[in-house]
Amino acid sequence: MSVDPRTPCIIGVAQQTWRDAELAPEPLDMWEEVSAAAAGDAGLTDLAALDSVQVVYTQSWQYDDPAGRLCERLGATPAHRFYSGIGGTTPQVLVNKTCESLLAGEYDLALITGAEALATRRKLRKTGEKPDWSYRHPESPPFPFEDPFHPAEMAHQVWEAWLTFPIWDIARRAKLGVAPEAYRRQQGELLAPMTEVAAANPYAWFPQVRSVDELITATSNNRMVGYPYTKYMVSIMDVDMAAALVLTTHETANDLGVPDDKRVYVRGWCYATDPPYVAEHVDMTRSPAMEAASREALTRAGVGVDDVAHFDLYSCFASSVNFAIDALGVRADDPRGPFTVTGGLPFAGGAGSDYVTHSIASMVDTLRADPGAIGLVSGVGMHMQKHAFGVYSTTPGDVRPPGPVPAAERETIVDTYTGSVTVASYTAAHGRDGEAEWGLVIGDVPGGGRTYGRVEDPGMLAAMEAEEWVGRSVELKTGEGNVNLVVG
Numbered sequence: 040m041s042v043d044p045r046t047p048c049i050i051g052v053a054q055q056t057w058r059d060a061e062l063a064p065e066p067l068d069m070w071e072e073v074s075a076a077a078a079g080d081a082g083l084t085d086l087a088a089l090d091s092v093q094v095v096y097t098q099s100w101q102y103d104d105p106a107g108r109l110c111e112r113l114g115a116t117p118a119h120r121f122y123s124g125i126g127g128t129t130p131q132v133l134v135n136k137t138c139e140s141l142l143a144g145e146y147d148l149a150l151i152t153g154a155e156a157l158a159t160r161r162k163l164r165k166t167g168e169k170p171d172w173s174y175r176h177p178e179s180p181p182f183p184f185e186d187p188f189h190p191a192e193m194a195h196q197v198w199e200a201w202l203t204f205p206i207w208d209i210a211r212r213a214k215l216g217v218a219p220e221a222y223r224r225q226q227g228e229l230l231a232p233m234t235e236v237a238a239a240n241p242y243a244w245f246p247q248v249r250s251v252d253e254l255i256t257a258t259s260n261n262r263m264v265g266y267p268y269t270k271y272m273v274s275i276m277d278v279d280m281a282a283a284l285v286l287t288t289h290e291t292a293n294d295l296g297v298p299d300d301k302r303v304y305v306r307g308w309c310y311a312t313d314p315p316y317v318a319e320h321v322d323m324t325r326s327p328a329m330e331a332a333s334r335e336a337l338t339r340a341g342v343g344v345d346d347v348a349h350f351d352l353y354s355c356f357a358s359s360v361n362f363a364i365d366a367l368g369v370r371a372d373d374p375r376g377p378f379t380v381t382g383g384l385p386f387a388g389g390a391g392s393d394y395v396t397h398s399i400a401s402m403v404d405t406l407r408a409d410p411g412a413i414g415l416v417s418g419v420g421m422h423m424q425k426h427a428f429g430v431y432s433t434t435p436g437d438v439r440p441p442g443p444v445p446a447a448e449r450e451t452i453v454d455t456y457t458g459s460v461t462v463a464s465y466t467a468a469h470g471r472d473g474e475a476e477w478g479l480v481i482g483d484v485p486g487g488g489r490t491y492g493r494v495e496d497p498g499m500l501a502a503m504e505a506e507e508w509v510g511r512s513v514e515l516k517t518g519e520g521n522v523n524l525v526v527g
Contacts, residue, residue, distance in 0.1 A: 042435045044290035047138040048304045049431075050297045051081025051285030052400035056242045056278070056388070062159045063279035065172035066097045067105075069154035070281065071112040077150070077283035082297060090146030091119035093133050095153025095393045096183065098125075098276075099160055101176040108174050109152070119146060123392070124183045126420025127353055128310065128427035129153075130284075130395035135308040135427065137286050139440050147291045153393030154281030161277050186315040186421075191454040194521045195479060195491040201265040201273050202468055203317050203422040204356035206481060208267070210323035210464035211361055213509030223267050226357040227251035229371050230272060230385065233354065237382020242397065244278045244388030262473035266466050266504050274355040274384035274394075282396040284403075289435060300410065300433070303403045307340030307430040309333070309441040315424050318481050318489040319449045323464050328426045329366035331444040333417070339441055340413070340430035344368060347430075348412040349405050350375060351398040353419040354383035363417055380405045380414075394418075399429070406433050453490040455517040460484055460492065462511045467494070467503050475500040480513060480525055490515070494525045 053076030057063035064072070078086055092115060094105045102108055106120035119140075123129050130151060137149045156170075163170055188198075197203060212222040231251045237243040254271045257263045261271050287295070292302055311328035314320055337343060344367045352363040360378060364371060380401040381387035384394055395418040402414045410433045418427040460482030467478040478494030492515045494500055502508070514527040 042289050043438065044288060045142045045144060046289040046304060046435050046438050047141040047286055048289060048292055048302045048435070049284055049286050049403050050292055050302055051077040051083065052283070052403045053077035053080055054242045054282045054397055054400050056244065056280045058244060058279070060279065062162065063156045065170065066099050066154045066156055067102065067108055067112065067173060069156065070094060070109050070152045073154070073281045073283040074109065074113060074150055074152050077285045081285045081301070082295065083285070086113040086115045089113070089115040089117045089148050089150050091137065091140070091149035092117050093121040093137070093149065093151045094123065095129050095133070095396060096123045096125050097153065097155055098391045099156040100170065100172050101180060102174045103176045104174070124185060125392045126425050127355060127392065127394060128418035128420040128425040129392045130399060131308070131416060131418045131427035131429050132310055134284070134286070134305060134399065134429055135310060138305050138308060141286065141288050142438065142440065147288055149286045150283065151286070151396065152281070152283035153396045155391045155393060156279050157277040157391065158279045189316045189452065190521070191452055191491055192316060195493055197317055197479065197491060200355065200422065201268065202466060202479060204358045205265045205268055205466040206317060206464045207323060207423055208358035208361060209466060210509060211358070213507055214324040219267065219507060223255050224251065225371070226267065226272065227255040229357055229360060230254055230383070232377035233379050233383040234386050236377060236379050237386035240382045240387055242280065243382045243386060244275060244280065245386045257473060259473070262471070263469040265468055266475070268356060272357060272385060274389035276389045276391055278388035278390050280388050280390045280397065282393065282400045284396060284399060300407060303406050303431050303433055304435045305429060306432050306436050306438060307336040307338070308428060309335035309339070309444065310427045311444045312426065313424050313447050314449045315421065316452060317422055318452045318491060321448045321450050323481065325365055326362045326423060326426065328447055329362055332426045333366050333428045335441045335444055336428035336430050339439055341436050342413055342430065346413050347415045348375065348409065349380055349402065349414040350378040351380045351402055351416045352378040353395070353417045354379060354385065355389060355419060359419045359423065362423070402431055406431055451488040453484050453488040455521050456484055456490040456523055457516050459512050459514055460490060462508050462513060463489065465503060465508050467500055475504065478503050482513065482515065490523055492523045492525045499525060
């Protein structure tokens, strides 16, 4: 077939994990190392030809000029330098935008890299030390949240992902009519096979096989975190990991002499968003944005989900995988599972906003070993708000940027409310001793709107985890600090 010379492809990938190191290098050193390794994988000996250098936001250290400092290390002087914001979709979004720029002729050779040294930061913190790393930003810039904090979410402490992602799974559980303990076993059956992939992944942070019972049973070593998730079931961010991708066009790959079997083409992509605030999601059992973005990415790639041989679905928590398989129309027991090529975020390592750089790099390796197969990668950001999909293959195709997707509908949030509400979903936050400390309820207000409620009564907390509360009527009373307490 005739291939558009501007067709984007990945020609180099690299990953590194400092799992057994006493202390990892600083992120700038990590970026340099994996960037050079990705260039070597592409057969490039000189990075001066880079037209674009893009760095995924790192939580480990705030540099004064992250992309610029990396360019100095690489001897590159690209016209396009970019330091990203946060979120699990970030690397796929950077790939998406890079592909559009390659198609448009804005540049020909691009590097995307990211790294975290949070495990090293944690080790240093335990000994009372601070990292002595380079080029610290003089002003400690604010964390780059895209949306302002909602006052009702602040009042009810709705900001930790381990608290919000269980809410989606519990709503889905109730919709399916599955009993709480049976559903927890299903979650374990979804995640346990991922540990086998992680165990075979040389870059995984936890290369260890775990059984269903090991994952879902709360113990002193595997405490409950946010019901129904235990520690082993949640994404691990304190890792020392880095990854890099080199992208170019079909024509430039030819000019560089990159062998065909080293190229993985980006066939389709799309990004879409659900509402930013938890209670705004009209249907808490699914993600319309996931459905729209995955459909558009596959359509642009000219394939259907049945054509996909390899998946890496964002797996910060079981709910993100469950929502994705629902959106794609596949089953949890699909033989193409366990829907990861890395081992997933709880086992391979979350790496802050950079996990998907690792999943794309692993997908490239997977597809190089399975020529002609189709791979699909997804990313999820914030509280099930951001969604990105990419479709990949060693076989090029007709590539076009995605079209528009429908804007998400939003439920109205009622900040304070006294009276009866119907529980739409809920969870319970556990302390480091494993005991439930407080619960969060999302309630449907009679006549329209949705509100938050806080559970403090020990008897109610125990009941929330033993019984199905979705669909129940509970009483709220607004108290101090505009907190709606569940009183009955």
